[in-house]
Amino acid sequence: MVIPLFFVFTFLVASSQASVQDFCVADLKLPYGPAGYSCKKPSSVTENDFVFSGLGVPGNTSNIISAAVTPAFDAQFPGLNGLGLSLARLDLATGGVIPMHTHPGASEALIVIQGIICAGFIASDNTVYFKTxxxxxxxxxxxGLLHFQINSGKGSALAFVSFSSPNPGLQILDFALFKNDFPTELVSKTTFLDPAVVKKLKGVLGGTN
Structure with missing residues (x-):
């Protein structure tokens, strides 16, 4: 009885090992699907697929929010595909802000490297958690929770962030409301903002209607 059980166990172990795939480097030549990118052929994978050098370069903060995010997601860093994580660099000039936004596909961890950053999020019960x-x-x-980062120091600030997905997704609240053709009267009705304020914000952010 012992010998047959031994062979069954050996077969199960061998089968499980045979089904293990070490990685699935993104094939950026193929379309992105619900499960992410398709895998590159192992024969075409190189060490460069597992290295990303862009996080050492400061982002351009000459914009309306005085901030820049340099992503290292699966589209920029193919070796992350399927690994359940990604990275980014956050540069904030003096007064810079990353407006209220969400990542529908991932949780985020941020570590401050330089400067002072006020950051926080709003829970689904509308409790606010923020800290300098x-x-x-x-x-x-x-x-999925709304969150923000603001440079609250006198100089520039730098942070690195990680996400629990190779493609965390992004929706910025201000852009969702004011940088499109969402009719002013509907924005006003659903946000309780004066129509004149809505039109002004649409003018600043490039929205219409």
């Missing part, structure tokens, strides 16, 4: 973060401080932002 100094160099070396870290904060997490649960998946």
């Amino acid at each position: 973060l100094n160099k070396g401080d870290a904060m997490v932002f649960p998946q």
